[in-house]
Structure formats: C-alpha cells, structure tokens
Amino acid sequence: MMPELPEVEAARRTLEREGMNRTVETVSVAPDGMTMDVSESTLRSALLGHRMTGARRHGKHLFVRSGEERGRWLRLHFGMTGELVLRRSDEDGDDPEHDRLRLDLEGSRSVVFRCPRKLGEIGLVSSPEAFAEEKGLGPDVLSGDFGLRGFRNALDGRRGTVKSALMDQGLMAGIGNEYSDEILFQAEIHPATKVKALSEDAVGDLWRVARRVLEKAADVRTEKDTVPGSWLLVHREEGAECPRCGGTIRKRKIAGRSAYLCPDHQEKG
DNA sequence: TTCCATGTTCCGCA
DNA sequence: TTGCGGAACATGGA
Numbered sequence: 001m002m003p004e005l006p007e008v009e010a011a012r013r014t015l016e017r018e019g020m021n022r023t024v025e026t027v028s029v030a031p032d033g034m035t036m037d038v039s040e041s042t043l044r045s046a047l048l049g050h051r052m053t054g055a056r057r058h059g060k061h062l063f064v065r066s067g068e069e070r071g072r073w074l075r076l077h078f079g080m081t082g083e084l085v086l087r088r089s090d091e092d093g094d095d096p097e098h099d100r101l102r103l104d105l106e107g108s109r110s111v112v113f114r115c116p117r118k119l120g121e122i123g124l125v126s127s128p129e130a131f132a133e134e135k136g137l138g139p140d141v142l143s144g145d146f147g148l149r150g151f152r153n154a155l156d157g158r159r160g161t162v163k164s165a166l167m168d169q170g171l172m173a174g175i176g177n178e179y180s181d182e183i184l185f186q187a188e189i190h191p192a193t194k195v196k197a198l199s200e201d202a203v204g205d206l207w208r209v210a211r212r213v214l215e216k217a218a219d220v221r222t223e224k225d226t227v228p229g230s231w232l233l234v235h236r237e238e239g240a241e242c243p244r245c246g247g248t249i250r251k252r253k254i255a256g257r258s259a260y261l262c263p264d265h266q267e268k269g
Numbered sequence: 270t271t272c273c274a275t276g277t278t279c280c281g282c283a
Numbered sequence: 284t285t286g287c288g289g290a291a292c293a294t295g296g297a
Contacts, residue, residue: 002276121277177275177276
C-alpha cells in the first residue's frame with residue numbers, strides 16, 4: 001500500500017473513530033533501527049496511562065494527541081511501507097516482527113504502527129504546526145485554507161515539471177509519486193509538462209482534479225475499498241491498456257521517479 | 270540472482 | 284538559483 005495523503009488520512013479517520021478516549025495500558029516499542037527522534041523511555045512515558053484525544057494530519061505526517069496536556073503529540077511518518085492497524089488486542093497480526101509501535105488500549109483494542117522497511121519515522125512533537133513549520137512543509141493540499149488560490153500560489157514561478165511540483169512537499173504537502181501520476185492522468189496532462197507552460201484554465205482544472213482524486217481516495221481507503229477501475233492506479237503497469245482511451249500505458253523516468261502515463265491522451269504542453 | 274519499489278535527504282551538476 | 288538525476292537508506296517481492 002502506498003502511504004500518501006489518502007492513506008494517512010484514512011488512518012487518521014480510523015483512529016478518530018475507534019481509538020480515542022481509551023487509556024493506553026501497554027506501550028511496546030521495537031524500532032529495530034528505524035528513525036525515532038525520541039527516546040523509547042520518553043515515548044513510553046508520554047503515552048502510557050494517557051488517552052488519545054485527537055488525530056491530525058499534515059501532508060503525509062500523522063499526529064496523535066496524547067492526553068489533555070498541551071504539547072504532546074505522537075508523530076508517525078509512514079515512509080514507503082508504513083501502515084496503521086487497529087485490531088483486537090487478543091488478535092495477532094500477520095507479521096508482528098514488523099510492528100514498530102504497539103499501543104494496547106482499554107477495551108481490548110490495539111493500535112499498531114507497522115513499518116517493514118523501516119523508512120518511516122516515529123517522533124514526539126509539541127505541535128503539528130510547529131513541526132510542519134520547522135520541517136519546511138508547504139500547506140496541506142486538502143486543508144481548508146489552501147484551495148485554488150494556494151495551489152496557484154504554490155505553482156507560481158516554478159520552473160520544473162508539473163509532476164515534480166505536485167510531489168514537492170515544500171510547495172504543498174501530501175502528494176507522492178503514485179497520486180501525482182493519477183492526478184495528471186485524470187487531468188489529461190503529461191507529467192513532463194513544464195509548470196510555466198500550463199494555462200490558467202489548465203491550472204484550475206488540475207486543482208479540481210487533484211482535490212477530487214485525493215478526497216475520493218481517502219474515502220475509499222477509509223472503507224478499505226479499492227479505487228475505481230477507471231483510475232490509472234489499477235492499471236499502473238508498462239504496456240497495460242489505458243482505461244480512459246484504450247491507449248497503452250507507458251513507464252517513463254520523470255523528475256527522477258517512475259512515472260506512468262498514457263501518451264495518447266495526456267498532452268505534453 | 271537481479272531489479273525494482275509507494276518516501277526523504279543528500280550530493281553533484283547543468 | 285533552481286531543479287534534476289542519482290545515490291543512499293532497509294527490506295521484500297517479482
């Protein structure tokens with residue numbers, strides 16, 4: 001599963017729905033070498049005996065507020081392979097070896113952060129906003145005050161390709177390689193198109209498609225459904241048939257990443 | 270066995 | 284200066 005904005009948002013919603021207001025009875029930490037910007041003992045004491053009281057997201061970062069006290073947020077970044085699993089405490093996961101953080105809550109419920117390839121991060125921060133600021137993250141793509149205005153502002157003066165701009169977490173936070181392909185596919189824009197070459201209308205269209213794709217994907221992931229078959233994500237393979245126009249999906253290297261696109265209906269500007 | 274992979278960060282280069 | 288390409292990180296899957 002690809003942890004971009006929709007997957008992290010789905011995890012946030014699930015946590016809000018099922019994980020809040022239950023005392024954390026056990027904290028198991030097994031980073032096994034993965035990045036933690038907090039000591040195990042500090043993390044444990046920040047969580048143990050408290051309840052989770054809120055979950056927020058900025059881009060691909062998930063923040064979980066611990067207790068009522070100000071300034072104590074667990075931060076999770078999913079890297080390439082991270083995921084959050086909620087399950088009954090008496091159930092074993094498929095592969096407990098990759099459980100990096102496990103919180104057992106009252107009511108026989110557990111929250112497990114899994115990260116097989118250890119490229120994710122576990123941290124403790126005093127506020128999501130301060131973290132985003134310090135990290136140099138751009139506005140979250142789906143935050144209320146971003147919008148078309150923020151999108152235009154982010155792209156203004158950008159010299160490179162539209163794909164790299166969408167993925168630049170310092171411009172706008174949340175879109176990764178796979179959803180950038182999906183958005184450009186649905187907007188019918190070639191990923192190697194220069195930002196400067198996009199018309200004002202094209203930027204408006206791109207923004208509306210981006211928001212629609214990310215919101216729909218977040219809904220679908222929350223319900224553990226699959227995205228529509230008309231989406232590129234389901235056909236993201238060299239030589240596959242384009243679900244939109246019947247053309248052939250191609251793989252290209254763009255902005256240093258593998259980009260999948262349909263040359264027949266994604267016009268290069 | 271080799272290559273590739275959703276993320277981020279670093280470096281060198283144009 | 285900006286942005287790109289490539290490497291690195293740690294693993295697993297095809």
